[in-house]
Amino acid sequence: MIKSRRRALICGIGGQDGAYLAKLLLEKNYEVMGTSRDAEGSSFNGLIHLGIQNQVQIVSMSIDDMGSVLSVIKSFLPDEIYNLAAQSSVSLSFDKPFEAMQSIAMGTLCMLEAIRFIDHPIRYYSAGTSECFGETDSIPATEITSFNPKSPYAVAKVTSHYLVANYREAYKIYACTGILFNHESSIRPDRYVTKKIIKAACKISAGSKDKLYLGNIDIARDWGSAEEYVEAMWLMLQQPFPEDFIICTGETNTLQDFVSTAFKAVNLNWVEHVVTDPALLRPTEIMVSRGDPAKALERLGWHAKCKMRDVIDLMIKAQQSVR
Known part of the structure; x- marks a missing residue:
């Protein structure tokens, strides 16, 4: 009997990380569906640049609308969900803090609730950020370093991080957060x-x-390669048990x-x-x-090859x- 292809849902596939992750998963023979708030009106330049826009199915979904999230997940029944959607700019969050909290924190809650509601084994990745740590000075942050957010964006991401941890413990959902430090690429939008x-x-x-x-x-800051970092996202969902990981270069x-x-x-x-x-x-x-990538190397076998x-x-x- 031929095993069916694994399915992955990438929320926010139109962004830098979403495009590189889609490319990686397609190379691993996944069936990939991506979401965008407006699938018809979005440009998806990253997917076009990588030449894979016709290899993924794209649908509209509002990450902070429970009905929208539930409908997409139920129709596709993915094996893995990567939540890379929501507001992604620290600067913008100072101007639009409500949007930051709504799209990041409420978006995470909607995703977790939908997974809890649906009777299907789903592994969930949530996009975290080094911004949660705040000032690290000379001491690199580890996975047990306390959070001290300095922006509305970081506050929302801290909320999202603890929601993932709570659902993992309370409902035994396979859910983890990748605490990624800055990562760049040629398809990074011009506003960065x-x-x-x-x-x-x-x-x-x-x-x-x-x-x-x-x-x-x-x-x-610690700057790495977005194309390398998406591999770490995938590796997190291949482990026997869900854990949170810092992903950075260490430089x-x-x-x-x-x-x-x-x-x-x-x-x-x-x-x-x-x-x-x-x-x-x-x-x-x-x-x-500053970040310490030691756990990612030890548990995932991942380390950054590209530095700044x-x-x-x-x-x-x-x-x-x-x-």
Whole structure:
């Protein structure tokens, strides 16, 4: 008897992580369904860029609408659900905090309740974030480090994290949270600072007289590769028991390091082209974010191959190819 293909539902398939995860799962012979709030009106540029838009089924679903979530899950009956949907911008969450809490926390609750209601074995992945830890200074965060969120986005993600933990314990649902540190790629949307930096560097190197306006460049983050990080998501759902994992490179650099490296890659001195704009400063800011990926290596056998400089090289090459 031929075993049927495993099914995966990716909520938020139109984003960077959703597109790379869909590609990975298709390569593993999954049947993939993706959701978007507006399946007909969304562009799905990531799927198009990866050449897989015709290999996945896409449906509309409101992540914070229980009826919508329940209907999609019941019709598809996936083996695995990856919740990558909801608001994904720290900056935007300061302007739209209600949207952050509604889409992230209520979205997670709707997903968990739907899984609890449906009599079908489903493994659930929830997208967490390093923003939950707040300031880490010189001590890398581990899976048992206390949370200290500094933005509405992070507060909503903390709520989501504890909902997953509660449903895992109370209802024995296979549910886990991937606490991912910053991860980038060539299909990162332009509104993110890393893509903004890469585009500006390439544009200026091609002759533009524009300046790059940034906020606080003294902040330090751990930047990795989105394409590598989605493999860690998949690995989490292949374990005998559900657990939460930090996914990061273990290397922290300042945003100034990122800018300097990007401009150096196109033979420019960043100091001549970058302007600090106070209007871009956030109401509260995490200055240093560090993570310890030891558990992911020990339990999942996963470690980051691409560090910040590798990611920048890949993004620069991709950006230059579209000029």
